[in-house]
Amino acid sequence: MLHPPTHDRFQEYTFNYCDVSAAPYGDNWRNLRKVFVHELLSNKKLFSFRGAFKSEIDKMIESIRNRPDQASSINIKDFMVRLSNNIVCRVTFGYVNEGIYGERSQLQDMLDKANRMFEVFFVGDYFPGFGWIDWLTGKRKRLQKNVKEIGEFFQQTIDKHKDVTKRGEDHEEDFVDFMIRLCEEEGSQITTDHIKGSIMDILIAGTDAPAATLTWAMTRLARHPMVMKKAQEELRRVVGDKGKVEESDLPHCEYLKLVINETLRLHPQDIFPRVTMQDCKIDGYDIPKGARVIVNTWAIARDEAAWVNATEFLPERFEGSSINFWGNDFQYLPFGAGRRICPGINFGMQIVSLALANLLYTFDWELPIGVKEEDIDLDDGPGFATYNKTPLLLIPKNRYYQARV
Numbered sequence: 001m002l003h004p005p006t007h008d009r010f011q012e013y014t015f016n017y018c019d020v021s022a023a024p025y026g027d028n029w030r031n032l033r034k035v036f037v038h039e040l041l042s043n044k045k046l047f048s049f050r051g052a053f054k055s056e057i058d059k060m061i062e063s064i065r066n067r068p069d070q071a072s073s074i075n076i077k078d079f080m081v082r083l084s085n086n087i088v089c090r091v092t093f094g095y096v097n098e099g100i101y102g103e104r105s106q107l108q109d110m111l112d113k114a115n116r117m118f119e120v121f122f123v124g125d126y127f128p129g130f131g132w133i134d135w136l137t138g139k140r141k142r143l144q145k146n147v148k149e150i151g152e153f154f155q156q157t158i159d160k161h162k163d164v165t166k167r168g169e170d171h172e173e174d175f176v177d178f179m180i181r182l183c184e185e186e187g188s189q190i191t192t193d194h195i196k197g198s199i200m201d202i203l204i205a206g207t208d209a210p211a212a213t214l215t216w217a218m219t220r221l222a223r224h225p226m227v228m229k230k231a232q233e234e235l236r237r238v239v240g241d242k243g244k245v246e247e248s249d250l251p252h253c254e255y256l257k258l259v260i261n262e263t264l265r266l267h268p269q270d271i272f273p274r275v276t277m278q279d280c281k282i283d284g285y286d287i288p289k290g291a292r293v294i295v296n297t298w299a300i301a302r303d304e305a306a307w308v309n310a311t312e313f314l315p316e317r318f319e320g321s322s323i324n325f326w327g328n329d330f331q332y333l334p335f336g337a338g339r340r341i342c343p344g345i346n347f348g349m350q351i352v353s354l355a356l357a358n359l360l361y362t363f364d365w366e367l368p369i370g371v372k373e374e375d376i377d378l379d380d381g382p383g384f385a386t387y388n389k390t391p392l393l394l395i396p397k398n399r400y401y402q403a404r405v
Ligand code: HEM
Pocket: 020, 021, 022, 033, 036, 041, 201, 202, 205, 206, 207, 209, 210, 213, 268, 269, 270, 271, 272, 333, 334, 335, 336, 337, 338, 339, 340, 341, 342, 343, 344, 345, 347, 348, 349, 352
């Protein structure tokens, strides 16, 4: 059995482990995990979010279609991050931070700073007696400032939600409303810090993993134009001239599913370190209780013992295969496995499938002048959610617009 390592930075950003992803195994984690699985990320809630998903994807497609300079390229990552962040903000807070696509909101800036804090080396994490060096270099002060501004932002959001409820205004219940309701129930064990920790989990886990998966899918498809063409032909055949891909079209898009499965195989996200909870033996090696371990899904995907032509992007390998991402096939664990398996699988897959389908259906994608397919960068950048080191730039060509000209 494994649980996350305790870590000053996790402790600060999760309001003293009042969350799901960093909380050590125990009652606190179990209670909140139940809320995530059976309430916040349940299929019933997912069904009620369908409108938000659809309208945010429409908004993204329109902003690409109507960009002022039709010949210009777009930075795929910026659009994907904005899309998932908007969706996640809508379901969490009930509103999005409006603004131009590709531009960052105040909240995104704060979360970016938080992400960067996990890429920085803190001496105190490895040599506890030398934590003062992190104060001296200013890192710890920056971290505390960032945690404070995020905490204040969340508190204001909670207060505003309480005000609206007090005024009796009629509105659809979002995550924050739901958590406040739980917190106010008699004998509830949910505190304001649990609300803040849960918001942090949903914002971080819900934004970056889907956005990075989408960015990698577009990267791989741009590197493999024949695969891109095959996926587009399928979508355009299934959807016809309807103008957009709807959720009901997705079950008929088999090849799209293979593309997403293969992207998740080669580009797993959130490879967290873990700590063993008891002594165990793996492959003849003794692993003591308390050892830090990493289940390196990235390396497993590149292991020829587990996959034929392991490093090749071959969506067809999943055709007719029984291997899936529900945590039972140990050579393929893009959402993890066991009791800590990602509780947002359906949520994440819904964003990725519908957004990718609409991007491929609506536009043809070209590389900027002078860039060849083999120039596209496949190196991973730093962080828990890994994007390409060099941003992917592509030129979208509106299919319908071109057909009319
Ligand atoms: C394509 C999208 C996604 C991918 C690839 C992904 C991947 C993962 C992975 C690999 C883990 C670690 C599992 C383990 O250690 O066994 C994880 C955990 C988690 N994910 Fe996701 N995730 C995605 C989307 C989401 C979404 C949309 C949400 C919420 C809105 C979410 C919330 C969480 C949470 C809260 C955890 C911690 C679970 C725990 O420790 O009990 N994820 N995810």
